[in-house]
Amino acid sequence: MSQESLKSPLPKNSTSKAAPSLDILLNWTDQHIFNLKNLIRPAPESKPRTPFATNLPKEKVSMRNLTGRQLLQVIPKFLPLLANMVLGSRMYDREFKASSSQADPKFIADLEAMARAAGAKDIAYIKVPPNAIFQGKGIPGEYAIVFTVEMDKEPISTAPSFECQLEVMEGYKRMSTISNRLAHHLRKNGFAAYPGTALGGLTDYVHLAELAGLGAIGYHGLLISPGEGARLRLNTIYTNITNLPTLEARGETNEHLWVRDFCAMCNKCVRKCPVDAIYNQPRPRGDGGYQSIDHASCRDYFTEHNGCGVCLAVCPFSQIGYEKVHAGFKGNDHAPQLRITAQH
Secondary structure, rough: OOOOOOOOOOOOOOOOOOOOHHHHHHHHHHHHHHHHHOOOOOOOOOOOOOOOOOOHHHHHHHHOOOOHHHHHHHHHHHHHHHHHHHHHHHHHOOOOOOOOOOOHHHHHHHHHHHHHHHHHOOOEEOOOHHHEEOOOOOOOOOEEEEEEEEEHHHHHOOOHHHHHHHHHHHHHHHHHHHHHHHHHHHHHOOOEEEEEOOOOOOOOOHHHEEEEEEOOOOOOEEEEOEEEEOEEEEEEEEOOOOOOOOOOOOOOOOOOOHHHHHHHHOOOHHHHHHHHHHHHEEEEEOOEEEEEOOOOHHHHHHOOOOHHHOOHHHHHHHHHOOHHHHHHHOOOOOOOOOOOOOOO
């Protein structure tokens, strides 16, 4: 399920027997942003973040029915993730007084080396368009550092399974560690920095990642990037650095948009989705982005079956790899030209 917030943590027709929602935790961490003044607000056309809440009873929620052995495997991943989310949210409790808004190339290179040493696969930069900020949210800086974390192929290939969900949790844990570490490093050097939340988030991470040139969004709504394909997770750090080497600043365009031409021909994720939740073709959603999934159809299966992940697992970019798919793809002249747009 993609990362998009409803004001209520539960659906309108939710009953008291429904399992508590992860949205309660995410909305709590989000509240810290309102301690800051001069937040950049979403555009009128921005969409809310997709909620996790369902009407499933507790006995059908996979995470509520772990065995003792599974719980012992989850705790070392979830507790550090939770701790990092709390620590990161506290960085929004008061405004950081930056002493600089310009970073020299060596500092940027060192920052990227630090990110990769900590486990980031790739890193890019973007001036955040307001239409990528979720309704009811706000961000403390115009610019964002966007990075990816790779997930291992073997456990992901078993989706939907506990092993796959465990690997996804590992990805979230690593992202939360990296974003906090980079944010503290930036602050130590005089720059304002606020880590994005690994789960949830204030902005549409895949939207930002495509605009930043890290990859292209596939028909399953996930970013597809060189190397790891769709086997990745995304996070951000919001900052005041105005001279980041964004795609626009470098005078370049996103070289990965051919990916959706391949998706239009492939449609494997559409065919393999257990609940037919993926549209045959992404649909414009009015905020400059595209809706790939019927979240109402996806959500219950996602919750009941260990976060599903079938679309991620069967994607040729996850199995074969970005480079091999690209090398063998001859083009698709009939593919619809779906382009994510930024509205500043």
